[in-house]
Amino acid sequence: MTTILSVSTHDLRARTSAFLHGSDANHPDPDYSAAYVVLHTDGAHEGHGMTFTIGKGNELCCAAIEALSELVVGRRLSDLTDHMGAFWRSITNHSQLRWLGPDKGVIHLATAALVNAVWDLWAKEEGKPVWQLVADMSPAQFVDCIDFRYLRDEVDEVRALEMLQRRQAGKPERLAELRRDGYPAYITSAGWLGYPENEVRARCQAALGLGWRSFKTKVGIDVTSDQRRCEVMREELGDGIQLMADANQVWDVQQAIDWTNELSAFGLRWIEEPTHPDDVLGHATIRRGVQPVGVATGEHAANRLMFKQLLQAEAIDYAQIDACRLGGLNEVLAVLLLAAARGVPVCPHAGGIGLCEYVQHISIIDYLCVSGSLADRTTEYADHLHEHFLHPAQVRDGAYVVPEAPGYSIEMHPASIAALRFPDGAEWR
Amino acid sequence: MTTILSVSTHDLRARTSAFLHGSDANHPDPDYSAAYVVLHTDGAHEGHGMTFTIGKGNELCCAAIEALSELVVGRRLSDLTDHMGAFWRSITNHSQLRWLGPDKGVIHLATAALVNAVWDLWAKEEGKPVWQLVADMSPAQFVDCIDFRYLRDEVDEVRALEMLQRRQAGKPERLAELRRDGYPAYITSAGWLGYPENEVRARCQAALGLGWRSFKTKVGIDVTSDQRRCEVMREELGDGIQLMADANQVWDVQQAIDWTNELSAFGLRWIEEPTHPDDVLGHATIRRGVQPVGVATGEHAANRLMFKQLLQAEAIDYAQIDACRLGGLNEVLAVLLLAAARGVPVCPHAGGIGLCEYVQHISIIDYLCVSGSLADRTTEYADHLHEHFLHPAQVRDGAYVVPEAPGYSIEMHPASIAALRFPDGAEWR
Numbered sequence: 001m002t003t004i005l006s007v008s009t010h011d012l013r014a015r016t017s018a019f020l021h022g023s024d025a026n027h028p029d030p031d032y033s034a035a036y037v038v039l040h041t042d043g044a045h046e047g048h049g050m051t052f053t054i055g056k057g058n059e060l061c062c063a064a065i066e067a068l069s070e071l072v073v074g075r076r077l078s079d080l081t082d083h084m085g086a087f088w089r090s091i092t093n094h095s096q097l098r099w100l101g102p103d104k105g106v107i108h109l110a111t112a113a114l115v116n117a118v119w120d121l122w123a124k125e126e127g128k129p130v131w132q133l134v135a136d137m138s139p140a141q142f143v144d145c146i147d148f149r150y151l152r153d154e155v156d157e158v159r160a161l162e163m164l165q166r167r168q169a170g171k172p173e174r175l176a177e178l179r180r181d182g183y184p185a186y187i188t189s190a191g192w193l194g195y196p197e198n199e200v201r202a203r204c205q206a207a208l209g210l211g212w213r214s215f216k217t218k219v220g221i222d223v224t225s226d227q228r229r230c231e232v233m234r235e236e237l238g239d240g241i242q243l244m245a246d247a248n249q250v251w252d253v254q255q256a257i258d259w260t261n262e263l264s265a266f267g268l269r270w271i272e273e274p275t276h277p278d279d280v281l282g283h284a285t286i287r288r289g290v291q292p293v294g295v296a297t298g299e300h301a302a303n304r305l306m307f308k309q310l311l312q313a314e315a316i317d318y319a320q321i322d323a324c325r326l327g328g329l330n331e332v333l334a335v336l337l338l339a340a341a342r343g344v345p346v347c348p349h350a351g352g353i354g355l356c357e358y359v360q361h362i363s364i365i366d367y368l369c370v371s372g373s374l375a376d377r378t379t380e381y382a383d384h385l386h387e388h389f390l391h392p393a394q395v396r397d398g399a400y401v402v403p404e405a406p407g408y409s410i411e412m413h414p415a416s417i418a419a420l421r422f423p424d425g426a427e428w429r
Numbered sequence: 430m431t432t433i434l435s436v437s438t439h440d441l442r443a444r445t446s447a448f449l450h451g452s453d454a455n456h457p458d459p460d461y462s463a464a465y466v467v468l469h470t471d472g473a474h475e476g477h478g479m480t481f482t483i484g485k486g487n488e489l490c491c492a493a494i495e496a497l498s499e500l501v502v503g504r505r506l507s508d509l510t511d512h513m514g515a516f517w518r519s520i521t522n523h524s525q526l527r528w529l530g531p532d533k534g535v536i537h538l539a540t541a542a543l544v545n546a547v548w549d550l551w552a553k554e555e556g557k558p559v560w561q562l563v564a565d566m567s568p569a570q571f572v573d574c575i576d577f578r579y580l581r582d583e584v585d586e587v588r589a590l591e592m593l594q595r596r597q598a599g600k601p602e603r604l605a606e607l608r609r610d611g612y613p614a615y616i617t618s619a620g621w622l623g624y625p626e627n628e629v630r631a632r633c634q635a636a637l638g639l640g641w642r643s644f645k646t647k648v649g650i651d652v653t654s655d656q657r658r659c660e661v662m663r664e665e666l667g668d669g670i671q672l673m674a675d676a677n678q679v680w681d682v683q684q685a686i687d688w689t690n691e692l693s694a695f696g697l698r699w700i701e702e703p704t705h706p707d708d709v710l711g712h713a714t715i716r717r718g719v720q721p722v723g724v725a726t727g728e729h730a731a732n733r734l735m736f737k738q739l740l741q742a743e744a745i746d747y748a749q750i751d752a753c754r755l756g757g758l759n760e761v762l763a764v765l766l767l768a769a770a771r772g773v774p775v776c777p778h779a780g781g782i783g784l785c786e787y788v789q790h791i792s793i794i795d796y797l798c799v800s801g802s803l804a805d806r807t808t809e810y811a812d813h814l815h816e817h818f819l820h821p822a823q824v825r826d827g828a829y830v831v832p833e834a835p836g837y838s839i840e841m842h843p844a845s846i847a848a849l850r851f852p853d854g855a856e857w858r
Contacts, residue, residue, distance in 0.1 A: 055525035096484035105534010150705040153682040253582040276579040278734040281741050305707040312710050
């Protein structure tokens with residue numbers, strides 16, 4: 001009978017811009033940040049959650065979490081979790097706050113932090129990692145976590161139930177496979193745009209030595225330097241290794257087509273975020289123009305409606321959901337269903353701070369419960385800032401190790417919370 | 430040589446929920462609010478701007494304006510206005526803050542307030558209303574106000590210049606016509622969902638007496654009561670009067686089609702916001718399913734990309750731009766061009782607080798400079814809260830009177846700013 005008594009927020013920022021970690025064509029100087037929330041209860045556990053930003057404005061997400069917190073303070077945990085889809089709608093459809101979205105921007109980023117903290121708390125109470133909490137649900141319980149409004153022209157409750165029932169078979173075998181081999185991943189932290197050539201070479205070699213077989217580079221500054229960067233990585237990686245490129249939204253539609261085709265000689269598996277994330281139809285045009293290079297996007301796809309349309313318009317080859325951009329795990333589950341219904345692989349966006357910790361659960365849920373497939377799937381990994389987490393994401397031979405600690409893996413060390421606090425923590429003094 | 434010295438923000442809210450003004454199917458209790466900003470200068474004028482919300486969360490918009498304000502404080506006004514499109518991109522493409530959107534939600538609403546305050550200041554310095562400041566620009570100057578990135582697959586700089594040059598002819602005659610007849614408008618404040626039937630009847634009669642010939646009602650609670658509401662309004666209005674219906678995003682796609690067809694006997698000109706505002710393809714499906722009723726949307730279309738796609742997908746008959754949802758006048762001008770290029774009438778969303786004051790300028794600019802047409806155009810009007818403005822929007826015989834005072838008509842009386850301040854103003858004590 002746990003009750004949520006209060007909520008505290010923390011504006012946490014890492015000074016990553018000083019090292020050009022995370023630098024790309026549109027974000028040259030990110031300070032990886034977390035708008036972090038703790039649900040304090042009368043029970044044995046706290047719920048921890050966060051949303052990810054890249055510095056300035058993180059305080060707005062904290063303020064938005066505070067604005068939403070009155071919707072959970074004083075509530076019994078079971079009142080929320082017994083009707084998880086209805087709880088989610090109560091957060092995202094608040095009669096006044098929804099004007100600030102709906103389902104997008106600061107208020108939706110804050111929704112992710114708060115909703116994921118409830119999932120973390122619930123999973124800790126159940127003594128399970130979040131992926132297992134979901135995997136142990138019946139198909140009907142899974143469906144009950146989702147708000148299907150606006151999705152029913154694509155996937156409704158009946159269709160979802162059928163899809164999930166079909167995946168009940170073989171779940172133990174798939175889990176055993178994941179525990180043995182891990183979930184396939186790729187690494188981004190070799191190819192940040194701000195790194196000099198020798199650092200890129202050194203990082204590629206180091207990552208190959210650790211067993212990585214799938215890599216991503218940033219592009220989008222100028223064609224010549226992008227070609228050179230791809231050439232350098234191909235030289236280091238050889239031909240058998242997967243290479244993807246990420247433009248981080250810098251191009252117009254036609255420009256994206258022309259530029260990507262200039263890079264296709266390097267055997268790119270996908271071009272990521274080739275244009276503005278809201279331009280569904282633009283992505284569809286680009287996809288038709290750059291084959292055989294695939295199109296990937298989603299880290300800035302604000303909500304399930306954007307994914308619904310990216311899928312309906314056949315605009316993407318890979319759905320890169322983000323654990324914080326979407327309004328928490330409930331909406332992530334909806335997008336897993338939408339993508340599986342269209343046969344499009346989900347390859348979550350990660351990196352930053354905390355995203356790897358989150359998305360490992362999502363990919364495992366997708367394999368166990370929804371898509372049942374690892375074909376053409378790979379989940380992003382970047383090797384930054386994991387030391388701040390009690391149970392950091394672990395990788396082995398280019399794959400995520402299945403997390404076994406109860407919760408959503410997002411709880412930070414108290415010392416890290418103190419050190420990263422902006423602007424008075426040790427990181428900023 | 431005016432310089433912006435500092436920025437102050439004010440969290441202003443009217444207790445409209447107590448009277449059910451503005452009530453609709455998704456927003457039963459709006460408190461019309463303004464995140465209000467003043468640019469203080471070393472010159473003779475201040476710049477005033479605001480963004481509109483419906484209550485809770487208005488403080489987040491104020492905080493976001495403060496986060497953006499460092500991008501204008503200390504800047505010379507002419508440095509901004511000499512390169513208005515580049516200035517706009519510097520606000521919307523800040524390397525860290527853009528993560529919170531891009532181009533959507535709280536940070537974009539705040540952008541509107543700040544950008545429009547710069548336009549207000551500029552127009553006051555020039556001694557012109559904003560519409561005239563724009564109408565007096567050369568086509569090249571107009572084009573220079575717009576960031577065409579992401580739009581060029583639809584309208585690029587060259588096409589825009591051609592469109593604007595074509596509209597140079599006849600401008601004085603169109604202005605004389607507007608000064609004589611006003612800009613055509615419709616009234617929403619007769620049909621709020623929370624009003625009882627007798628109040629709807631009384632408000633229809635009063636509005637007819639004032640010369641209104643175009644009306645809108647709210648729908649979306651249940652089919653029977655919606656039919657009754659339309660029936661009541663048709664009884665009061667007769668057959669010659671335009672009637673529109675607004676569902677405020679409550680329906681799924683198929684539900685929107687079925688429900689609208691249940692109401693089409695009442696001769697609806699359009700169904701507004703039939704589903705989630707992000708669902709471009711859903712709107713296209715609905716449009717095909719409800720003819721001859723038109724589809725209108727846009728007050729929650731987050732940015733120019735969403736309008737570009739609504740137009741490309743042939744999803745709308747009417748583009749309802751919002752002066753605050755879009756990131757200020759620069760982005761509004763872009764959408765006017767996109768709509769004109771496709772021949773879709775712009776019928777701005779208004780009401781709330783301050784929106785009527787803003788959008789009158791937009792419609793006048795559209796007629797004088799961009800579309801050159803009044804055919805099938807009508808701009809929303811609601812009769813609330815105008816008393817707070819120094820130069821309130823005025824209507825006569827169902828049409829907006831051309832505003833002649835310098836600025837963007839958005840400056841409030843100091844007494845109103847004091848009274849509406851949340852939570853300590855007289856309105857809230």
